[in-house]
Amino acid sequence: MSHEDHSELLLPFDGPNPSRRSFLHLVGFGLASAAFSGCSRGPVQHAIAALDASPEFVPGRVYWIASTCRACEAGCGVLAKCRDGRPIKLEGTPGHPVSGGGLCPSGQASILSLYDSKRFDGPQRGGERASWEQADRELGAALDGLRRSGGRVRLLTGTINGPSTRAAIARFLDGFRDARHVTYDGLSASALLDAHGRVLGRRILPRLRFELAKTIVSFDADFLSTWISPVEFTAGYTKGRSLEGAAPRMSKHVQLEARTSLTGCRADERVRLAPWETGPALAGLCDLLERRAGGAGRCAGAADVAPQRELLERLAGELWGSSGASLVVAGSDDVDVQVLASYANHLLGNYGTTLDVERPSLQRMGDDRALSELAEELAAGRVDALVVQGVNPAYDLAGRLPIERAKLLVSCAAAPDETSARATWVCPEPHFLEAWDDAEPFAGTFALTQPTVPLLRAGRTLRELLARWSGDAREDRELLRETWRQELFPRQSAEADFDAFFDRALHEGYQRLDGAAEAPGPFRADAIDAAARAQGSVQGPKAGALALIAYPKAGMLDGRNAHNPWLHELPDPVTKITWDNYACLSAATAARLDLEEGDVVRLAPSGGDGGEAALPVHIQRGQHDGVVAVALGYGRAGTDRFTKVGPEWVDARETVAPGGTVGASVAGLAVAAGCVRRFAGSDVTVTATGESVELASTQDYHSLSLPEHLAIDGHEVREVVFSTTFDAWREDPGAGVHRHPVPAGDLWPEDHESDTTWGMTIDLARCTGCSACVLGCQAENNVPVVGRDEVRRHREMSWLRIDRYFQGDDDDLRTLHQPMLCQHCDHAPCEAVCPVLATVHSEGGLNQQVYNRCVGTRYCANTCPYKVRRFNWFDYARPDEMQNHSLNPDVTVRSRGVMEKCSFCVQRIQEARSEAKREGREVRDGDVTPACQQSCPAQAIAFGNLRDPGSRVAELAATPRAYSVLEELNVQPSVRYLTHVHNGRPDSGGGEDHGH
């Protein structure tokens, strides 16, 4: 109705001067009609059942599919939780030989990538959609031509350790006169492999057994967060530091590093060591160990010129004391440094115990040297066809590998990336959740990946693609089964029938086969001389330059996850910054360069050529003064898709400038000519640009500390993290805990009896801060992504955050991580202030948040001492609607104006109760596993009924280590923390300092 129409209706009532009475008439009529329309029925809802469904398929009933995660090369076991025909959540497979039951943030988030609508649907030819028939015809003809003419074919992939794909590759390459398979890894371990090539004569990656190590010395290896197989290493590491059972033990972990890594944060002792000092220090360590061994003295004299001489003396003593049960690891990409690290392990007799070389790891197989050769061939125009799969050389190698010089470039990228943009043909591969695959993470351990959903996008695996090009048109599953039948089935004797063998492998997700273990050759000590000599000439950065450290960040890794919004919004476990990469500088260096947090600087190669990058500065505690550390994996093409992520409102600012990228790539600074990658140690100059930005950090809000002017006498310092040493703990199991007098009497006497109080314990001695729980919670509970701007406004929505506390100065930094979530207080302050009873206590001791009652006063969030409540300022719709398929149907999607917070995964509690009732029994301990507990690689979280004396959680909550955060408030939380116990020097205890 137009405006004029309205006035006509209004006018007849009272002419030109409407009276109050007639106005009320009209309002009343309006209200009445509104009420009537309110009574009318909502839109008709349809229930559309499948035409044909198998009786096993029950709508709404969860089923699990065992598979193997391919989010990185580690090969952790996953159980895909499926409902109504599609996967909705990934969980770690309990007892898996690789992961042991946890799943890292990347693995958790890979479910979102499955539903990425930007994935290619079928092949592309020159950027145009094409059909598979067309691809088969044209590419088949082109390759046939090369077979006849003897053209050069190169296959460039990441690590491929699956027997079936390796078989397909071998068959494919066989057909050409000059064909080669080149492998490199985005996150390279090439130097470590090369070093073993030199010292053992076999280019292998030893399987590291952290659980057997009593002393661990790590030179810049971030093994708890991103290095090679972090979930496996975390599980092993925490197993070696178990305070439970009859024989508690705790390994000693010393980290020498230049940047502040998560692993460094966990170390019992952390020492700042520049990247150029790593080699000399290792040579010094080898020298000291040689003296103890009374050996040849290949590193003689190195200790005298080594940095950190005193520390090295002490380390050598401790390592020697645990010979055969110690581990020296280095994250360096310098082969000489890795040779020295393996020499140290050899001197300590660790080969065969903590380093398994008989059944080595196959989790990284890349060979960086082969890249240089390929680069030469490509530059000379000698490559006729280049097939790229699993890696993104155009981004990783910053254009140093001239892939466009190949006469035919085929990319297997699943979604548009820098390489596919240059490719003649794109033959997309499927997501690992919709395809068959296999892997061999350790020699003799075979893992299977199986589809959990029919292909959502028309993709083909590399195996199927290569088989087609070799004239084999069998289905992908048949190709894989063929390899298993031919190669693996004969290696076992447990099953006589192949189908039974294969089905068992499918059911478990993996198979261990006893093959002949290959004994390593003798250690070639003569390989050490050159490596030791090389350390004499190592130099630091030139004057005025800093050494660049390009490190992988948890979740983002080498950039493969740059299109995953969950991982962009996951705060870095150390810096707590989201949605960006940044140049980390120590406070002293920043002061010297007159830079402040957020100042944009330009990083340029010192003297050489290569890419530049403009990045904001982050001042990082504990970092070496001579380095600038920047995360890899940012600045990926197409990340401007996140421009509009987050709510749209009048004051909203974009997450990314249109046409821009999230963060900036530093690959150009880390890759030199000839594709030589140097992740640590390239000289760069840092110059201010004069601009400044606000980083989206989650660190300095949700702070549990109290402003001084508000504190009661004696309560200014709120101790929330307690820490003690292993020795002190052995004398007094309650050491380190500062108990607070709790006021006597109770305002709220218990008004009902219940046999259940759900509770949780979090063991700070186990927690590494890896953030797997944060992502697990996000996937389980439909926690939305809010975008960079909203994070800046302190409105991020995660129900579970990891608080990080720094203690000490840069030279002796101690870091503590504390997962913080709703404490489900028995005397919850939030419940007392809610005017509409939207947050109330359940009989099971849960602090329930009732969305349909909440009117959004936010009183509860203000009164919560733990700052764990999150308010929906907007409807956080997902920009990519297809990703709604990953929403958990068992959890309400919250709308604007309501409060939310951790529910202890009440949907899982209800599920367990329903199942127990259906089976006519009580809920048992272990029936309920919240998402955070499930994903934890360190098994730091226990959950269950605190009133059941036999439950694990009750047992742990009764230990002297257990304490409640902010106990003095007497809110009686249901979450108990167990003190952080470390093996370092005694500290003052208490973790009030929120730090920067």
Added chain:
Amino acid sequence: MSLLNAKILVALMLVIGAVVLARSAHVRLPGNHQGYEPRQPIAYSHRLHAGELKIDCRYCHYGAETSRHAGIPSASVCMNCHQTVTAGYDAVLRERERAEKEGRDPTRIVSSELRKLYDALALDEELEPTGEPGTPIEWVRVHNMPDFVYFDHRVHVARDIACETCHGPVQGMERIRQVPTLSMGWCIDCHRSQPATPGGPVEKHASIDCATCHF
């Protein structure tokens, strides 16, 4: 328009309002769909199947025992019987008599409603697949809870709560109708009067925690 006209207009509105009020038996709260009895794409009769033929509810709604949802049966479940039963018994009998009289084999009689089922499954006259893709049947949902309510069938079935308690006398319904209000108060009334354990004291009643249904 004069003042008189305006008064007539208001009076007319009041009359219309009164008529509307009188037509609905009582004023319902927003969201209460009690009595909702929509027409379905196929005139499926619960009276015939559940009442007359006494087919167990859980034969078709088999999810009720193991899942949160009882489920609308897939068309393949219908075909378990309707592969053979293609029309009402009367029609088949009549055809048989007529065929006997005319001295020929009786032809297959397909009722118009079942034809819709076969069409959905893309089956031809002989009930053989035509090879075309089928089109799932879009039933109209009658018992519908808001998105923030999580009702779990399997617990109620395990506790031997009869289907009729919530779904009304389905055995007598030609077309499915929502009988109770399905409001929260209605749920809670029942939870308060039911013991937590079968045969236990009503004082320890079924849970009325918010998080029993809302999470």
